[in-house]
Amino acid sequence: MDDTQKIVENLMLELRRGTIVLSVLSQLKEPKYGYALVQNLEEKQVAVDAGTLYPLLRRLEKQGLLHSEWETTGAKPRKYYVLSVTGSEVFQQLCKEWSDMVERTNQLIADGGGEDVE
Amino acid sequence: MLNSKDKNYVKEMTDRYVFEVTKRLPATQKSDIDMELRSLIEDMTSQFEGMEPEAALDAVLHELGKPADLADKYRENRRYLIGPAFYELYLLVLKIVVASVAIGLTAALSIAYIVSAEADPVGFGINLIATVLQALLQAVAWVTVIFAIVERCDGKKEKGTEESWKLSELPPIPGNKTIIKAWEPLVGIVFLVLVILLFNTAPQLIAVFYSDGGQYISIPVFDTTVVKERLLLINLSLSAALLKEAFHLLERRYTIRLAIATTICNVVGIGLLLYVFSHPAIWNPELGQNEILAIVPFLDMLKQFFAGVLVVVFLADTGTAWYRALAK
Numbered sequence: 298m299d300d301t302q303k304i305v306e307n308l309m310l311e312l313r314r315g316t317i318v319l320s321v322l323s324q325l326k327e328p329k330y331g332y333a334l335v336q337n338l339e340e341k342q343v344a345v346d347a348g349t350l351y352p353l354l355r356r357l358e359k360q361g362l363l364h365s366e367w368e369t370t371g372a373k374p375r376k377y378y379v380l381s382v383t384g385s386e387v388f389q390q391l392c393k394e395w396s397d398m399v400e401r402t403n404q405l406i407a408d409g410g411g412e413d414v415e
Numbered sequence: 416m417l418n419s420k421d422k423n424y425v426k427e428m429t430d431r432y433v434f435e436v437t438k439r440l441p442a443t444q445k446s447d448i449d450m451e452l453r454s455l456i457e458d459m460t461s462q463f464e465g466m467e468p469e470a471a472l473d474a475v476l477h478e479l480g481k482p483a484d485l486a487d488k489y490r491e492n493r494r495y496l497i498g499p500a501f502y503e504l505y506l507l508v509l510k511i512v513v514a515s516v517a518i519g520l521t522a523a524l525s526i527a528y529i530v531s532a533e534a535d536p537v538g539f540g541i542n543l544i545a546t547v548l549q550a551l552l553q554a555v556a557w558v559t560v561i562f563a564i565v566e567r568c569d570g571k572k573e574k575g576t577e578e579s580w581k582l583s584e585l586p587p588i589p590g591n592k593t594i595i596k597a598w599e600p601l602v603g604i605v606f607l608v609l610v611i612l613l614f615n616t617a618p619q620l621i622a623v624f625y626s627d628g629g630q631y632i633s634i635p636v637f638d639t640t641v642v643k644e645r646l647l648l649i650n651l652s653l654s655a656a657l658l659k660e661a662f663h664l665l666e667r668r669y670t671i672r673l674a675i676a677t678t679i680c681n682v683v684g685i686g687l688l689l690y691v692f693s694h695p696a697i698w699n700p701e702l703g704q705n706e707i708l709a710i711v712p713f714l715d716m717l718k719q720f721f722a723g724v725l726v727v728v729f730l731a732d733t734g735t736a737w738y739r740a741l742a743k
Contacts, residue, residue, distance in 0.1 A: 330454075331451065331455060332454075332455055332458035332459065346478065346479075347455055347459065347478075347479065348478075348479050348480050348484075348485050348488060349488060351451060351452075351455065351488075351489075352485075352488040352489045355444075355489065367450075373453075373454050373457055373458075374450055374454055375454050376447075376450075376451055376454070
């Protein structure tokens with residue numbers, strides 16, 4: 298039982314890793330700084346730790362999906378990220394792919410009767 | 416150890432943590448990530464309302480995790496020495512090199528020991544193991560370093576394993592005549608490495624051995640001073656042969672391009688050898704003067720026809736490569 302739990306946890310980790318970019322892009326239509334995004338996602342019950350999110354934001358910026366800007370007028374300097382034009386396009390397409398994938402996968406599960414196998 | 420009662424604790428610990436992360440990052444990103452991390456740590460700490468700032472900081476840093484791990488996440492580039500694109504080739508080369516060095520060195524040292532007429536088998540054994548182990552470590556290290564450099568230089572390209580390929584490029588299954596078994600070039604490589612070792616470290620061991628009442632006597636085949644003079648050319652020639660074997664190992668079947676490569680390697684390798692052995696004084700004069708040796712007449716003949724032998728070897732090897740490449 299312990300082993301099963303471990304395997305499930307590992308697979309969940311992979312699933313989450315696959316969806317994290319989509320989750321992040323979805324929240325960046327308006328500029329946000331890293332930690333605000335962490336909290337934002339947490340509120341919506343998508344937990345991402347800052348240590349994963351910050352490097353990811355940089356990577357997405359390097360790929361041209363995000364723009365960043367340092368905001369130094371406030372009490373402490375913060376780096377704000379926002380979707381770029383390319384980022385918006387990518388996000389739109391990803392959303393479409395995502396819903397297709399969910400639909401197909403659900404169909405597979407329903408066909409296989411996998412949901413209620415004991 | 417910094418005490419949490421210390422009034423500079425929060426600042427000092429933050430500095431230490433940020434430094435531990437950023438020191439592992441490329442210079443271009445350092446200052447930016449430094450700023451970003453400090454701002455993040457402050458933001459996260461402020462979430463722990465009502466907690467002592469020191470304890471809150473501890474919790475935050477624990478949550479962020481080991482500095483090295485965090486730095487790894489920032490440093491998106493590979494965290495491996497030799498990636499999947501080169502891994503198989505690396506293993507193959509490593510096996511060849513390890514086998515060559517182990518067999519070659521053991522053989523060379525054993526011959527040297529027999530010739531030296533020293534009777535200290537234990538000392539010889541210990542020396543042999545120590546030398547071979549040391550050489551193996553060096554060999555493994557060098558192969559690894561070279562591959563690591565190649566891996567880094569190749570980094571500009573995207574991961575090289577996903578090269579596009581065409582179905583039409585799938586080669587037909589080779590017939591029995593065109594297939595090259597891996598052991599054939601491997602034997603060649605091991606032999607060539609042994610010869611290279613011999614020429615470079617102890618050319619006097621390339622000798623005719625005979626027993627004279629229980630004692631081994633050796634007469635070097637070559638004049639060692641002339642060998643040393645032309646060592647560079649000998650090495651080039653043997654390297655050409657080594658290259659040829661390497662091509663065989665990579666191609667694993669007789670093809671037109673392998674035949675072309677074989678021809679070029681043979682022209683270079685055997686051409687150089689012909690030049691090296693055209694030196695009149697390269698043969699050890701003692702060899703011809705020894706009456707005990709029954710094979711002397713044979714060796715004399717070999718000397719005379721050496722160039723001819725080389726040409727025959729050249730023709731046979733090159734011819735085989737072409738014949739088998741063109742055979743269906």
